Every structure is written in structure tokens, then in C-alpha cells.
Amino acid sequence: TxxxxxxxxxxxxxxxxxxxxxxxxxxxxxxxxxxxxxxxxxxxxxxxxxxxxxxxxxxxxxxxxxxxxxxxxxxxxxxxxxxxxxxxxxxxxxxxxxxxxxxxxxxxxxxxxNHIKLAQSLFKKIYDTKERWGCNNHGQNKKIIVEFSSPNIAKPFHAGHLRSTIIGSFVRNILDANGFNTMSMNYLGDWGKQYGLLAVGFERYGSEEKLLEDPIKHLFDVYVKINQDAKENDDVHDEARAYFKKMEGGDKAALSIWSRFRDLSIVKYKDIYARLNIAFDVYSGESQVTDGMERALKMLHEKNLLTESDGALIIDLTKYKLGICVVQKKDGTTLYITRDIGAALERYEKYGFEHMYYIVASQQDLHLKQLFKILELLGFDWAKKVTHLNFGMVGGMSTRKGTVVFLEDILEETRDAMHEVMKKNEHKYAQIEDPLQVADNIGISAIMIQDASARRVKNYDFDWKRMFSFEGDTGPYLQYAHARLCSIERKTEMEVNPNADLRHLGDSKAAGDLITMIARYPQIVRETTRSFEPVNIVGYAMKLSHNVSQALESMYVMGAEKELAEARLFMYWSARMTLGNAMRLLNLKPQERM
Ligand code: ARG
Missing domain, CATH: 3.30.1360.70 (Arginyl tRNA synthetase N-terminal domain)
Structure with a gap:
């Protein structure tokens, strides 16, 4: 001093x-x-x-x-x-x-x-802004659509969907923190010939009771059975095609069955997403695209971009090294890409977004390049306002029961495994009010941090053992660091005093390092809009946690005399707020006890 x-x-x-x-x-x-x-x-x-x-x-x-x-x-x-x-x-x-x-x-x-001077303005800022600390208004409330998760009804929720969910929700949080007006959208795979097949299957194997009980599982079972039938008997395929044709033609009966499947599935999805701390503003989907497709096809035709080939309509993108795109089949039905063209057009008309992000696995790089090129060829000036944020594959995501089919199974297994780890510390375990709930939250943190620990494009293998460890850069480690800071506040039984005299923090290196690390947070939040790499925030949260443990080695709160204790408590409280905010950006629920 x-x-x-x-x-x-x-x-x-x-x-x-x-x-x-x-x-x-x-x-x-x-x-x-x-x-x-x-x-x-x-x-x-x-x-x-x-x-x-x-x-x-x-x-x-x-x-x-x-x-x-x-x-x-x-x-x-x-x-x-x-x-x-x-x-x-x-x-x-x-x-x-x-x-x-x-x-x-x-x-x-x-x-x-002068880290004391810095701490004075810094801690005050954190005290005044709390959960908003680190946020800014650079986005000026501009409208951004973030489309993510987007599973397919009656089909497995695979690792690609899980990654899209985790990364998408992160992208949304980062944009929110930078002052944009975001809208999260789930674009369900819920249209196409395979859903004609599902409807045919439901006539044979469907059960009202099971559908109401667990629509996602039941529709999957029906889908597996009817696919088996279709393999053995080609007529089933014809039935499915005919059914889908009815759906596309707007047949009321066909559509009403279909929308029940969809609505019931969404109810169930909402529950599961809530467990992950995620909510969607809009459940859209391939089935929700209306006249945008037709209008786009008409425009393509007028611009001489459509060619007929064997009764089908194609767009030749070979000039751009993007191959050939079929946009309408021989029987007049549409395809995945056609619906994406129509969907983009309708979204722009409806929401007038400043930008739209598609969070989709890199397996679909070509698909999205084709989509974006077609939007550009259509002459839309907003074609430059769309971005594909891609990511690599996850290997080895299987549970005791085998390969993962449902997101719930992964979450169940994660929770149980985490629960076992927690039980090993009997003393702490006894103090936790709702251990299963805590195990669920920490388990989910383990999955999320594992996913966010490398750059998006990297492939990685699911590693049950490593992701649950309390050491190393894991979700449980972050949760532990947060809970430890909370326990300091609990044990001292002191209120944080925003007028604490921070000169008592002294000129130790540990204090200076921790204060400057806390102070770096807003800049990290700003910079992450350039890369949308969750690993930026994970890396920051880990460094911050290390600085906290370093400081805790020499700077106690318990047992220190009052003014000193107050200054230190304010510092740890500020660290806890910052760590908590970083964790929330990563979609974690910071735990107070574990
Ligand atoms: N439902 C698709 C799938 O599971 C992902 C959708 C991605 N979004 C899009 N607009 N194409 O592969």
C-alpha cells in the first residue's frame, strides 16, 4: 500500500x-x-x-x-x-x-x-451489475436468429444434435451478453417421405396410450418396426410415398395425425431441454415451411437457374464446385434443401433478422454452402447475413445399454455416475439437500465442459472417466471452485460490504493476479463474438479458478480481523460473481454446495 x-x-x-x-x-x-x-x-x-x-x-x-x-x-x-x-x-x-x-x-x-485502484472501480461495478456484469450493449438490440439442436422426430437424438444444442445455446448466450436481441429456434426434422412411413407404421403398430406416455420413444419404436417391414416389402415404400404426397397436398386427415405426433414430441422435448437449462423461443421445423418454397422455385425458374432432369428439378452448382442440387423430385415432392430455401426466405420476411446462425455439424458443410449460394443466386441482399457455425464429431457416446438413442438416456446415466462419485465423500454428501438434483446439474456440467474444451471443429471422444474428474479442466472442477467460494461467504456469516476498504488487500502478487483476471472478463465476452468458441470462456473460467485457489492459499477471510476480512470477502465475492457469470454463459447452473 x-x-x-x-x-x-x-x-x-x-x-x-x-x-x-x-x-x-x-x-x-x-x-x-x-x-x-x-x-x-x-x-x-x-x-x-x-x-x-x-x-x-x-x-x-x-x-x-x-x-x-x-x-x-x-x-x-x-x-x-x-x-x-x-x-x-x-x-x-x-x-x-x-x-x-x-x-x-x-x-x-x-x-x-495499481491493482487496488483497479479493484475499487471493478468490484463496485460488479456489485452494481451482478448477473449483468460483463455484458455490454454493442449489439444495440439487433435481431439475431440462432437455429440449433433441430433433432428429427421419431429418430435418434444423436451426438451431433447434442453438440448443436450445447454450442447453439452458448452462441445465443454470448450474443445476449453483447446486447443483441436473440431468438432461439429449433428447426425440427419433421417432414419428408420418412414421415409418411411413420404414419403408415402408426396405423399398424401405434398405441394411443404409449404415444401419450412417451411420444419420443414410442414413435421411434414404431419407426424402427415399419422400417423393418419396408425392407422386406417394397409396397410399404409406395404406401409411405403416397402418404407423404397426401401430406404435401394438404390432406386434412393426414396432416392432423402428423401434427399430433409433432405437438406431443415437442411437449416432451421441452422437458428435456429444461433439464439442460435451455428454452426455445420458436419451435419451427421442416413441416412449417409454407409457400416460401414455391415462391423460391418460381424465382429460380425466372432466373433460369432450374433445369429439368429426368422429371426432377435441379440447380447446377458445379461452377461453384458445389455439385448439383435436386430441389424437386419426379413426383413433385420437395427435399431437405428445398425446405431450407423456403424456411430462410420466410424467416427473413417474418423476423427481418440482422443475422442468422445455423449451428449444424460439419457433415452438413456442403448442404449449407449450397443453401447459401442459392440464396445469393436468388439475389437476396440478406444472403450475406447468414452464417454456418459448424463443429466436429463426437465418438464413443454410448451408455451401458449400448449406443445412445435418446438424450434422456445419456442424462440419466450421467446423473447416476455423478451420484456415485458424490457418495464417496460421505461427510459432504450428508450436507446436500437434494443430492440427485445436484448430481444431475454437475453431471450435465461435465458433459457441457467436455464439449466446450476444445475448438468447435475438433472431433473428440466421449470420456466418462475424465469428464467426471474433479481435477483437471472439467465441469465438476468449475462447479467445485464455485461452491468453494460460496462456502467462504457462508462460513464467515458476513454480508458483502461494498464500501470495504480495499487498500487492505495489499500488494501481494496473488491479489494483483486475481483482480486483473476478474477484470479481463468483459473483454473476453466481447471477443468471443468473433470466434463463437466456447473454449475461450472455458479457458478463462479455469484460469480464474486457479487464481482463486492461489489467493486462498495466503489470503484467508476466516480468522482475519474485520476490515481485512471485509476487503478479502469483497474480492472473493467478486470472483464468485464473475465465475458464476462465465459458467452461466456456458449454460451451467453454478452450484452453491456440492
Ligand atoms: N434436422 C437436421 C438433422 O438432424 C438438422 C437441421 C439443421 N438445420 C437446417 N436448417 N438444415 O440433420
Missing amino acids: EAAASAAEKAKMSAVVEVPTIEGSDPETDPLDAFKNVLAAQLSKLVDVDIKILYDALEAPRASENGHIALSVPRLRLKGNPSAAAADIVEKFQLNDYVLLAKADGPFVNFFL
Whole structure:
């Protein structure tokens, strides 16, 4: 604190530094950014470089030994040797109330911040904003559609759907946190000849009772049986085609059976998604596309993009190395791609989105490229407002019963396995009110964090053992870190005091590291809109948790004298809020006890 006090003196003597707002920066919602703005302003007086360029060259140092903010001199594109320039900047730099130390390190200048001053504005901001801490208004409430999950009725909910669900919901949360007005949409696979087949199957094997009891499982069973029949007897296929033709023709009876299957399935899906902490604003689906298809086909025809081939209608995209797209079959029925064209058109007309994201496995890269190309060829100016966010495959996702067919089975097995792990710690287990519920939440965290621990495009193998571990970068580890912070608050039985005197935090490295790590959160939230990589947030949450355990080694709350305890409690409370917010972005329910 002595160092801080003397630096404060110095700062008073030097000219008062105004806090400017640099484009792309956000000192309003981000206290660390305010420090960066001051630093950039000060540096702009020392080197002849635009303030915005200086600001952009301020980075998080690679290691915490290198201070809290590093200036990457090569990024300034100065003439001459960057290392010499770095030394020169340090030489001329005036220490002040914000920056206590500047050190040259090769082509970098490492700045050590007055972390007490930072903590003062930072913790106050967190206290004032709580669950909104880290959010900003950059999105200006612009409308964004995020389409994800999108399973197929009567078919298995496979790993690809699970990933789409996890990543999609994350993308939505990130956009919300950045001030966009998002709409989550589930585009069910619920149309096509195979659903004619399902209807035929229901006439043979369907049971009203079972349908009401568990529509998803029952329709799947019926579907498996009728597919077997169809394999043995080609007539079944003809029946199915005829039925689907009736559906497409708007036959009331055919459609009413179909919409019951769909409605009952949705009720059940909603329950399962709720368990994952996910809700959809809109349940759309292939069956919901109406005249958009016809209108699109007409436009394609007028633009000379349709060719007849064997009675079917195709679009030749070979020029673009995207193959040939069949958009209408010989019998006049539509296909997956046709419905996607119509759906996109109808969505734009209905919602006028600023952007739309499709969260779909990379197996469908070609399909979405074709779709986007067709929208472009149709001349829609909004064709550039659609993006495919893809992801790799998950291997080895099977339960004791075998390969996974239903999402519920995976969740069941996860919960039970987690429950077994929890039981091993008898003492803690006894204190948990609803252990099965907690096991469910932590188990789901394990799945989600495993999924979010590498870049989206990477394939990975489901690893039951590793994902449940409390060590290493796992979901249970994050939950444990959060619960531990909650237990500090419980045990001290003190209220968080927003007026705590933070000078008591002192100048320990552990405190400085933890404070700056907390302070980095808003920037991570902003940056993640560029990559939509959940691993950015996971990586951050892990680092934050490590900094918390480091601080806890030397900075106790229990047993410390009152003012010191208050300052530390406010710091841990702020860390807990930040960790909780990061976990919520990842769709986790932060646990208070486990
Ligand atoms: N239902 C599809 C499937 O399971 C995924 C839908 C993806 N979204 C889209 N607009 N095509 O493969």
C-alpha cells in the first residue's frame, strides 16, 4: 500500500490524465478498459502513433510475472528496433496512479497496474451489475436468429444434435451478453417421405396410450418396426410415398395425425431441454415451411437457374464446385434443401433478422454452402447475413445399454455416475439437500465442459472417466471452485460490504493476479463474438479458478480481523460473481454446495 500511496502522490503532481474513449473500447462497462484508455492516451504523448493503434497493441501478458498489461511494440510498426523502442518508452514513461511500474522485456513493455485502484472501480461495478456484469450493449438490440439442436422426430437424438444444442445455446448466450436481441429456434426434422412411413407404421403398430406416455420413444419404436417391414416389402415404400404426397397436398386427415405426433414430441422435448437449462423461443421445423418454397422455385425458374432432369428439378452448382442440387423430385415432392430455401426466405420476411446462425455439424458443410449460394443466386441482399457455425464429431457416446438413442438416456446415466462419485465423500454428501438434483446439474456440467474444451471443429471422444474428474479442466472442477467460494461467504456469516476498504488487500502478487483476471472478463465476452468458441470462456473460467485457489492459499477471510476480512470477502465475492457469470454463459447452473 505504501507503493500505491506514493504512486498516487506522483500522479497528482503529473498532469491529470483524462479518461478518453477510444473507438471499440468500453470503459463504461469495463473498468480495466478505462485503465487501458488512460495508458494509451499517455503513450500517445510519447510515441507518434495513433491512439487507437496503441490501444489495440495493449495485450494480456503471456505470464503473470510480466505484469498486467503488455504493450506489443512490433504492433506499432515503428521505424527501427522494437526492443530499443520499448526501452525508450520505459525511460520516458511517467508512473502514475494507474500504473505503478513499467518494464521493458524485449519488444514488449510490461505494465504493472495499481491493482487496488483497479479493484475499487471493478468490484463496485460488479456489485452494481451482478448477473449483468460483463455484458455490454454493442449489439444495440439487433435481431439475431440462432437455429440449433433441430433433432428429427421419431429418430435418434444423436451426438451431433447434442453438440448443436450445447454450442447453439452458448452462441445465443454470448450474443445476449453483447446486447443483441436473440431468438432461439429449433428447426425440427419433421417432414419428408420418412414421415409418411411413420404414419403408415402408426396405423399398424401405434398405441394411443404409449404415444401419450412417451411420444419420443414410442414413435421411434414404431419407426424402427415399419422400417423393418419396408425392407422386406417394397409396397410399404409406395404406401409411405403416397402418404407423404397426401401430406404435401394438404390432406386434412393426414396432416392432423402428423401434427399430433409433432405437438406431443415437442411437449416432451421441452422437458428435456429444461433439464439442460435451455428454452426455445420458436419451435419451427421442416413441416412449417409454407409457400416460401414455391415462391423460391418460381424465382429460380425466372432466373433460369432450374433445369429439368429426368422429371426432377435441379440447380447446377458445379461452377461453384458445389455439385448439383435436386430441389424437386419426379413426383413433385420437395427435399431437405428445398425446405431450407423456403424456411430462410420466410424467416427473413417474418423476423427481418440482422443475422442468422445455423449451428449444424460439419457433415452438413456442403448442404449449407449450397443453401447459401442459392440464396445469393436468388439475389437476396440478406444472403450475406447468414452464417454456418459448424463443429466436429463426437465418438464413443454410448451408455451401458449400448449406443445412445435418446438424450434422456445419456442424462440419466450421467446423473447416476455423478451420484456415485458424490457418495464417496460421505461427510459432504450428508450436507446436500437434494443430492440427485445436484448430481444431475454437475453431471450435465461435465458433459457441457467436455464439449466446450476444445475448438468447435475438433472431433473428440466421449470420456466418462475424465469428464467426471474433479481435477483437471472439467465441469465438476468449475462447479467445485464455485461452491468453494460460496462456502467462504457462508462460513464467515458476513454480508458483502461494498464500501470495504480495499487498500487492505495489499500488494501481494496473488491479489494483483486475481483482480486483473476478474477484470479481463468483459473483454473476453466481447471477443468471443468473433470466434463463437466456447473454449475461450472455458479457458478463462479455469484460469480464474486457479487464481482463486492461489489467493486462498495466503489470503484467508476466516480468522482475519474485520476490515481485512471485509476487503478479502469483497474480492472473493467478486470472483464468485464473475465465475458464476462465465459458467452461466456456458449454460451451467453454478452450484452453491456440492
Ligand atoms: N434436422 C437436421 C438433422 O438432424 C438438422 C437441421 C439443421 N438445420 C437446417 N436448417 N438444415 O440433420
